[in-house]
Amino acid sequence: MSDRAVVVGSGPNGLVAAVALAAAGREVVLLEAAERFGGGLRSEELTLPGRVHDVGATVMALALASPAFRELGVQRLVEFAHPPVAVAHPLDDRPAVLVHRDARRTAEGLGADGAAWRASLGAAARAGLPLTDLLLKPLGPWSGSPRAFASAAAFGLAGLAPATTFARRVFRTPEARAAFAGLAAHSMLDLRAPLSGAYGLMLGTLAHLVGWPLVRGGSQVLADALVARLRELGGEAVTGHRVRRLADLGDAGTVVLDVTPRQFLAMADLPPAYRRRLRRYRYGPAVFKMDWALDGPVPWRDPAVASAGTVHLGGTLEEIALSEAEMARGRHSPRPYVLLVQPYAADPTRGGPTLWAYCHVPHGSPVDMTAAIEAQIERYAPGFRDRVLARHAMGPAALEAFDANLVGGDIGGGLASLAQFARRPVWSPAPWRTPLPGVFLCSAATPPGAGTHGMGGWQAARLALRAS
Structure with missing residues (x-):
């Protein structure tokens, strides 16, 4: 051979x-x-000359946690830039929920649900890389301590539950439930579906274990x-x-x-x-993605959100669950869950303030979601549109033309x-x-x-x- x-x-x-x-x-x-x-992993000047936009992946928590990338010495190859706050989740009538690298600091901001956060996502983070190594190798080969296997078993049992079930069973406050929903919605599943809770657990665990950094440049x-x-x-x-x-x-x-x-x-x-x-x-739902060049930072109503690399927009657990359920039924929510990244919070080397966001849409959708996405940003950042110098939109067809693996706009x-x-x-x-x-x-x-x-x-x- x-x-x-x-x-x-x-x-x-x-x-x-x-x-x-x-x-x-x-x-x-x-x-x-x-x-x-x-x-x-490509980056392009999508809006204005000199403005660097990540067309696809931006946040690199999995790259730091991955056994494969660790084996290749990824931290010697590139520089990772960590924002002051990993994730922010703005709410309409109360301060934003902030997910910090430090699980204890996150818990302190959750009041009555602080102990529950420490006992769930905090405990998984404390199990460390041996746990995430097992989770990223679902079919093996496996190695690790009995403690790591026990943690993985507990994680798996908890993660099998729908995100809505997990959030309501574990947390009592709207703030903690909303923050968990924002994490779980990365799954692009109906949050009432089995396994959707695992995505929230995994992403929250990574935020506390390795952070949610970007690659500088x-x-x-x-x-x-x-x-x-x-x-x-x-x-x-x-x-x-x-x-x-x-x-x-x-x-x-x-x-x-x-x-x-x-x-x-x-x-x-x-x-x-x-x-x-x-x-x-089966291919999954798609995304409608937007990039903006701004003349300054997003004018968040809650100034604390400005420090976050990633922002989840969509409101409460119930609102996000409804939006994702509509998408799963082939419909377009007028108030979609929006996943937004503000790279300038971590990396000032991209030619000026840029912004990246998408919402979930049905597979292959031809619908332009620009207005709906920008309305969700304006909901939490009045005056946002006034900061826009240029915008660029990619629906499912454009995403598949960019990368044939994104069938029907399915980025997963x-x-x-x-x-x-x-x-x-x-x-x-x-x-x-x-x-x-x-x-x-x-x-x-x-x-x-x-x-x-x-x-x-x-x-x-x-x-x-x-x-x-």
């Missing part, structure tokens, strides 16, 4: 796979269809650093090379594909049973439901391995799913090296 390994796609999973294979001595070629590396800096590392190891990296059929790759002994099932079905002649299983794979690589968690993209003890000899999948359509953690690439590379 040839020692040549070809990695198709340079999102975080493809980059991790390429570097891991090259570090193990394999001859690696990384092929990217776009003119720049990075996939969801933009997410593209991380992608470029990984490509540079690949080349240092003797690998080759090529942009503008679209792979349409696996047969075009020549004599590669190993092929690792950072693509979703739809692309893989078009690229290869697969066994009928496996092809049918891939066709049953597939529905994050409980059923699909167990078969991503198919039910298998090693779903990164395909029926084709030497061919592996590594995108967000494989465990552990979406996020800048590189674990799909790490798992695919591990299996490829064992097979050679």
